[in-house]
Every structure is written in structure tokens, then in C-alpha cells.
Amino acid sequence: MELTTEEKIIEAARKIFTQKGFSATRTRDIAEEAGINLALLNYYFRSKQNLFQIIIEEKFDELFGIINPILSNREISLEEKIETLVTNYTNLLLENEDLPFFVLSEIKSNEFIIKRVKQNAEILSQPVIESQLKERGFTTSSFNFIMNIMSLTLFPFMSKPLFVSSGLIKEEEFARFITERKKDIPTWVMNTLK
Amino acid sequence: MELTTEEKIIEAARKIFTQKGFSATRTRDIAEEAGINLALLNYYFRSKQNLFQIIIEEKFDELFGIINPILSNREISLEEKIETLVTNYTNLLLENEDLPFFVLSEIKSNEFIIKRVKQNAEILSQPVIESQLKERGFTTSSFNFIMNIMSLTLFPFMSKPLFVSSGLIKEEEFARFITERKKDIPTWVMNTLK
DNA sequence: TTTTGATTTAAACAAGTGATTAAAACAAAT
DNA sequence: ATTTGTTTTAATCACTTGTTTAAATCAAAA
Numbered sequence: 001m002e003l004t005t006e007e008k009i010i011e012a013a014r015k016i017f018t019q020k021g022f023s024a025t026r027t028r029d030i031a032e033e034a035g036i037n038l039a040l041l042n043y044y045f046r047s048k049q050n051l052f053q054i055i056i057e058e059k060f061d062e063l064f065g066i067i068n069p070i071l072s073n074r075e076i077s078l079e080e081k082i083e084t085l086v087t088n089y090t091n092l093l094l095e096n097e098d099l100p101f102f103v104l105s106e107i108k109s110n111e112f113i114i115k116r117v118k119q120n121a122e123i124l125s126q127p128v129i130e131s132q133l134k135e136r137g138f139t140t141s142s143f144n145f146i147m148n149i150m151s152l153t154l155f156p157f158m159s160k161p162l163f164v165s166s167g168l169i170k171e172e173e174f175a176r177f178i179t180e181r182k183k184d185i186p187t188w189v190m191n192t193l194k
Numbered sequence: 195m196e197l198t199t200e201e202k203i204i205e206a207a208r209k210i211f212t213q214k215g216f217s218a219t220r221t222r223d224i225a226e227e228a229g230i231n232l233a234l235l236n237y238y239f240r241s242k243q244n245l246f247q248i249i250i251e252e253k254f255d256e257l258f259g260i261i262n263p264i265l266s267n268r269e270i271s272l273e274e275k276i277e278t279l280v281t282n283y284t285n286l287l288l289e290n291e292d293l294p295f296f297v298l299s300e301i302k303s304n305e306f307i308i309k310r311v312k313q314n315a316e317i318l319s320q321p322v323i324e325s326q327l328k329e330r331g332f333t334t335s336s337f338n339f340i341m342n343i344m345s346l347t348l349f350p351f352m353s354k355p356l357f358v359s360s361g362l363i364k365e366e367e368f369a370r371f372i373t374e375r376k377k378d379i380p381t382w383v384m385n386t387l388k
Numbered sequence: 389t390t391t392t393g394a395t396t397t398a399a400a401c402a403a404g405t406g407a408t409t410a411a412a413a414c415a416a417a418t
Numbered sequence: 419a420t421t422t423g424t425t426t427t428a429a430t431c432a433c434t435t436g437t438t439t440a441a442a443t444c445a446a447a448a
Contacts, residue, residue: 020303021299027436039396039437040397047436047437048435048437104295105215107356118360144378148382150349151346155341155348159344159348162301162311167312168337177337188342188386191382221405230426231426232406233408233428234425234426235406236408237425240407241406
């Protein structure tokens with residue numbers, strides 16, 4: 001492989017942290033996954049917390065960086081916004097199934113991320129959506145609008161382990177199920193507007 | 195207080211485990227919260243894992259015990275089922291906001307719970323729903339039906355820390371927001387049927 | 389070749405954490 | 419009052435885990 005030691009560690013940290021979360025991850029697991037000596041991890045990143053911070057910020061951007069550019073653009077219609085958001089999210093999450101669970105669970109406990117969310121509050125606060133809804137005569141709040149898109153799109157990934165282990169859906173069918181849903185969600189969301 | 199030592203420990207374990215999850219919880223935290231000596235915890239429950247098992251099973255039942263009795267009852271119409279489920283869930287979760295996050299996150303790693311989910315597969319597998327949908331001429335799958343109810347109802351609780359720390363909604367407004375949503379979700383779900 | 393600085397390793401430290409032990413305190417029964 | 423079994427405590431063990439240290443290896447420069 002062509003990766004530097006630093007990159008190998010990051011890569012391994014990405015994998016283990018997103019799978020198990022901060023607390024359940026041991027630095028030794030990361031070192032082993034990266035195929036390097038444990039001390040190297042501290043040589044390059046000083047501490048577990050430090051390394052984690054890099055990953056959680058990266059993943060936070062991955063999960064929420066999508067939203068604002070789309071929602072805040074007045075040139076894009078409501079319908080297109082939903083469609084684009086759902087498509088982008090679905091594609092992203094199919095490649096990174098642990099992402100929403102990981103980010104949302106660490107937001108609860110990570111002081112730094114909480115601050116960062118406060119700063120990027122505009123990420124989700126959407127006067128543009130508010131006015132687009134009003135123009136079309138819809139009285140639904142933009143918060144409900146955003147909540148519904150995210151609920152219908154993210155929740156299936158967060159609950160996948162439940163439904164797979166219950167046998168209600170098989171691992172191999174999941175991607176197909178999600179891909180079908182992707183087509184329906186925009187209509188469903190439009191139907192929530194009144 | 196009127197609680198026995200055993201109950202005090204369970205109570206404390208409930209609180210700390212559901213807040214922080216298995217890994218991030220230290221037995222000393224539970225002991226302190228319960229106001230008892232650390233050794234007592236092991237005297238009564240042998241191990242952290244043992245105590246945890248009691249809590250996770252209890253919480254699992256709390257979260258999923260609701261579903262089957264309602265969905266599998268042929269006497270209850272689709273509309274009533276959605277309405278009842280959403281109402282019950284909303285009330286339950288308003289009192290226990292960490293519940294869905296806790297249960298879903300531990301399902302990923304708890305071998306015993308995974309087995310238990312397999313056993314209670316009928317919990318979610320719903321031939322009754324399937325036939326009720328068919329009778330009404332709807333072609334939507336029962337899986338999508340269940341997924342949509344749960345997405346719209348559970349996700350807001352799972353993402354609450356995000357939206358609160360982003361400032362999009364205030365802690366005090368949340369219960370109100372959820373209570374309003376509760377009225378709308380049944381209509382929204384019915385509109386997903388086709 | 390020697391030197392110098394960066395990289396890597398093996399070993400161990402220090403604190404944290406789940407669990408145990410042995411003795412003390414307590415309560416109920418005799 | 420004494421005995422007996424239960425409950426509680428203080429102390430400590432054994433192991434895990436994040437981190438450090440000091441030495442070894444390597445690569446590039448002089």
C-alpha cells in the first residue's frame with residue numbers, strides 16, 4: 001500500500017471509531033488495525049482524544065456539510081432540494097452506514113463538537129426554506145420539513161442492525177430497499193406539506 | 195426513600211447506562227449514583243455485564259413491547275394503529291428521551307440482545323399489516339410502513355442533541371414540538387401509502 | 389563514512405476500572 | 419444474651435488502557 005504511517009493510523013481510527021464510538025475504542029485496536037506499534041499513535045497524534053477529534057470533525061462535516069449548500073440556495077426549488085438531499089444522503093450513507101449513528105452519538109458527549117454545532121447553526125437554520133414554503137402557501141414549519149427529510153433518510157441506517165438481526169430484512173437486500181425508498185421519499189416529504 | 199438497596203442500584207444503573215451506554219459507564223458511577231458502596235454492586239449483581247443485561251432487556255421491552263400487540267391485532271384499523279403507536283411512543287419517549295438511542299446502539303454490540311431480537315422476530319414481522327394494506331389496495335410494503343412510522347416518531351428524539359445544540363430548537367420547546375408533530379404523523383404516514 | 393534528525397520499537401509506567409476478600413455492622417431468631 | 423445469617427464496608431487485587439521513555443533503526447546530508 002501507498003499510505004504513509006500517519007495516513008494508515010487515520011484510516012484505522014476512522015474505521016474503529018465510527019464502528020465502536022470513542023469509549024469502546026482502545027488505542028491498541030487502532031494500532032493493530034493500522035499495523036503499527038502502539039507508541040507510534042501517540043508519536044503522531046499525542047493522544048487518543050486528539051486523534052478522535054480529527055475523525056469526529058471530519059465525519060461531522062461529511063454528514064452535515066451536504067445540507068446548507070443545497071437548502072440555502074434560492075435557485076433550487078423545494079422539490080429539487082428534497083430530491084438532491086435524499087439522493088446525496090442515500091449515496092453517502094450506503095458507503096458509510098455507521099456515519100449517522102456515530103456523529104449523533106458523539107454530539108451528546110463531545111464538548112468541542114457541541115461548540116462547533118453552535119457556530120455552524122446556520123447549517124440547519126433555514127430562512128430560505130421558510131420563505132420558499134410560504135411562497136407556495138405551505139404552513140408547515142421549516143423545522144418539520146428538515147426533520148422529516150432527515151428522519152426518513154437517516155433513520156433506516158440507524159436502525160439497520162435491529163431490522164437485520166430481527167430477520168425482517170436481509171443484509172443483501174438492504175441496499176436495494178434503500179434505493180427503492182430513495183425514489184419515494186421526495187413524494188412523501190412533499191405530502192407532509194400543507 | 196422506600197427503595198431497597200437492590201432497587202437503588204437498578205435505578206441508578208438505569209439512569210447511567212441509558213445516558214452513557216455500556217462502555218462509557220463505570221461501575222463506580224452507578225455505585226455513587228445509588229449512594230452505596232462499590233462492592234455492593236457486585237454482591238447483588240455479580241458483574242457489570244450482568245447488571246447491564248437486566249437494564250438492556252428491560253429497555254428493549256419498553257421500546258419494542260409496544261409494537262406487536264397493536265400491529266398484530268386485526269380488529270384495529272390501519273389508521274388506528276398508526277395513531278395508537280405514535281401516541282404511545284411519543285408519550286413514552288417524552289418520559290425517556292435516551293431510550294431509542296440506547297437500545298439501538300447496544301443492539302449493534304450486545305450478543306445476547308441480538309439473539310433475543312431473532313427470537314422475537316414476530317415483533318416486527320407483520321403478515322397482519324401486509325394483508326390490511328392489500329385489502330385497502332395499497333401496494334406499499336409493510337416494512338416501509340413500519341419504517342416510516344418509526345422514522346418519523348423516533349428520529350426526532352435521537353437527533354434532539356443535535357438540534358438543541360445547534361439552536362434550531364430550544365430545550366423548553368421540544369416537548370411542544372413533539373406534541374404538535376404527534377397529531378400530524380398519522381396523516382403523513384397514511385399519505386405514504388399508494 | 390560519519391553525523392544528524394526523523395521514525396519506529398520494546399518495555400514499562402501510572403491511573404483507571406471491574407472484581408474480590410475479609411472483616412465489621414446489623415437484624416432476626418433462639 | 420447469644421447465635422446465625424444477611425448486608426455493608428474498607429482495602430486491595432488483577433488486569434486494562436492511555437501514555438511515556440529510552441533505545442534502536444533508518445534515511446538523508448555533510
